[in-house]
Amino acid sequence: MVADRIPDTKAEALALLAAGGGPVVSGGTDLMVKRRRWGGLTPMIPDKAVYVANIAELSYVKKTGGSVEIGAETPLAVLLDHPFTPALLRAAIRETAGPGIRNTATLAGNLVNASPAADPALALHCLSASVRLESARGVRTVALSDFATGPGRTLLLPDELLTAILVPADDAWKTMFVKVGGRKADAIAKVSFAGAVKLDGGVLTAFAAAFGAVGPTILRSFAIEAKVIGLSPADVRERLTDLSAAYADVIRPIDDQRSDAHYRKTVALNLLADFIRSI
Amino acid sequence: MARIEFTLNREPVVYEGDAARRLIDVIRDDFGLKGTKEGCGEGECGACSVLVDRAVVPSCLFPVANVHGRHVVTIEDFRNTLRYRALERAFLEEGAVQCGFCTPGMIIAAEALLSKDPHPAAEAVVEGLAGNLCRCTGYNMIVRAILRAAKDGDGLW
Ligand SMILES: Cc1cc2nc3c(=O)[nH]c(=O)nc-3n(C[C@H](O)[C@H](O)[C@H](O)COP(=O)(O)OP(=O)(O)OC[C@H]3O[C@@H](n4cnc5c(N)ncnc54)[C@H](O)[C@@H]3O)c2cc1C
Ligand code: FES
Ligand code: FES
Numbered sequence: 001m002v003a004d005r006i007p008d009t010k011a012e013a014l015a016l017l018a019a020g021g022g023p024v025v026s027g028g029t030d031l032m033v034k035r036r037r038w039g040g041l042t043p044m045i046p047d048k049a050v051y052v053a054n055i056a057e058l059s060y061v062k063k064t065g066g067s068v069e070i071g072a073e074t075p076l077a078v079l080l081d082h083p084f085t086p087a088l089l090r091a092a093i094r095e096t097a098g099p100g101i102r103n104t105a106t107l108a109g110n111l112v113n114a115s116p117a118a119d120p121a122l123a124l125h126c127l128s129a130s131v132r133l134e135s136a137r138g139v140r141t142v143a144l145s146d147f148a149t150g151p152g153r154t155l156l157l158p159d160e161l162l163t164a165i166l167v168p169a170d171d172a173w174k175t176m177f178v179k180v181g182g183r184k185a186d187a188i189a190k191v192s193f194a195g196a197v198k199l200d201g202g203v204l205t206a207f208a209a210a211f212g213a214v215g216p217t218i219l220r221s222f223a224i225e226a227k228v229i230g231l232s233p234a235d236v237r238e239r240l241t242d243l244s245a246a247y248a249d250v251i252r253p254i255d256d257q258r259s260d261a262h263y264r265k266t267v268a269l270n271l272l273a274d275f276i277r278s279i
Numbered sequence: 280m281a282r283i284e285f286t287l288n289r290e291p292v293v294y295e296g297d298a299a300r301r302l303i304d305v306i307r308d309d310f311g312l313k314g315t316k317e318g319c320g321e322g323e324c325g326a327c328s329v330l331v332d333r334a335v336v337p338s339c340l341f342p343v344a345n346v347h348g349r350h351v352v353t354i355e356d357f358r359n360t361l362r363y364r365a366l367e368r369a370f371l372e373e374g375a376v377q378c379g380f381c382t383p384g385m386i387i388a389a390e391a392l393l394s395k396d397p398h399p400a401a402e403a404v405v406e407g408l409a410g411n412l413c414r415c416t417g418y419n420m421i422v423r424a425i426l427r428a429a430k431d432g433d434g435l436w
Binding site for chain 2: 004005006025027028029032033035036040042043044045047049051053054077097098099100101103104
């Protein structure tokens with residue numbers, strides 16, 4: 001270990017967290033802005049912070065039995081170019097910030113930041129990914145659909161480190177990612193949508209629709225999705241009005257300076273309709 | 280208090296201080312390298328771009344802790360290369376410099392882009408500059424300048 005807050009290994013990082021260290025800092029692209037102070041003063045990140053971006057063993061992409069495992073500290077730019085990156089995640093990263101931010105931002109930071117408008121997180125939700133959380137006490141795996149509990153809030157405990165993202169096999173999935181925002185490099189999504197389906201023998205064997213920036217967390221309705229499984233694409237298109245109505249009941253966007261609630265909901269349902277027509 | 284060892288413009292250096300300091304403040308205030316500019320301070324304009332292990336990053340969001348063991352290059356060192364000269368000439372010939380505030384960041388972003396893709400299409404240049412703002416030129420001249428540097432400086436990247 002070099003400087004005592006910059007561990008070289010996962011084990012050292014977990015020991016620091018177990019001893020009361022934190023917060024964890026990865027790329028810092030969210031934290032350095034949030035904790036910013038003006039006039040050249042150092043950002044308000046406590047001395048006991050643990051800097052994990054340089055832990056080489058947490059930066060990797062590998063395939064294990066069809067599913068893809070991504071080390072939590074892999075920069076987004078590496079994922080953009082990596083052959084194992086699932087297509088939907090790649091599409092989301094292409095829409096995330098500019099090249100400079102992507103060179104340092106990580107999936108761990110994107111997921112723990114728990115913004116309902118986050119792009120890589122939206123793709124990972126849609127792909128039913130889960131996260132591995134490790135501490136000196138042990139390891140647990142949590143589905144992304146359970147992980148975020150509100151804007152900026154997750155199930156992560158103070159002594160836990162997010163170490164890996166696990167994405168089930170996405171071979172033969174048909175996917176769509178759309179972000180409606182302003183100028184691309186710095187745009188926070190006003191509304192975003194990720195969809196994925198799997199067709200087998202003329203029927204849908206999987207259907208996932210995830211909505212971004214339409215509520216306190218990224219939204220997916222497993223109840224509505226279940227109604228679509230087993231139908232043919234033509235059947236689904238025929239039920240578009242019913243499906244839209246069902247989603248209209250669960251989408252409850254907030255008003256903010258970026259866009260009003262009515263606009264967000266309308267756009268979200270239009271994106272869903274585009275996706276269903278494309279199946 | 281952290282002790283951070285890294286390479287700055289090909290010289291090994293040691294930083295001792297708060298690990299949370301922004302790389303831009305360390306470069307400008309501790310090492311006196313003022314060519315790296317601060318615009319927005321929030322990752323949106325790219326004026327503060329530097330190279331870390333040859334990749335462009337916004338130094339206003341980069342905690343100095345994260346450069347430990349890595350190589351930082353600023354415009355002061357890049358200025359001594361033939362690649363810089365090719366970019367400088369092309370920027371001047373295409374009228375891509377007006378007030379000049381964004382220029383060091385644009386040049387650093389152009390170097391990162393060309394070292395990955397020596398013969399980029401115009402769209403790739405636009406994509407490569409997506410994190411850099413210019414209030415003056417309207418970007419077309421900058422894109423043309425980078426395409427010209429790639430052509431006139433063929434073989435340098
Ligand atoms: C100009 C700009 C544009 C942006 N554009 C986009 C965009 O288009 N789309 C988008 O989705 N985001 C965008 N972002 C937000 C940000 O870049 C991403 O959310 C990024 O993925 C955060 O990763 P990071 O490594 O920098 O996180 P950090 O800032 O290091 O950390 C963020 C949070 O995660 C926690 N954390 C980090 N790593 C771990 C870990 N391993 N274990 C436990 N906790 C951890 C930190 O404690 C902190 O709470 C933008 C940011 C800026 C400044
Ligand atoms: S000053 Fe760093 S991106 Fe604007
Ligand atoms: S030349 Fe003035 S900001 Fe670009």
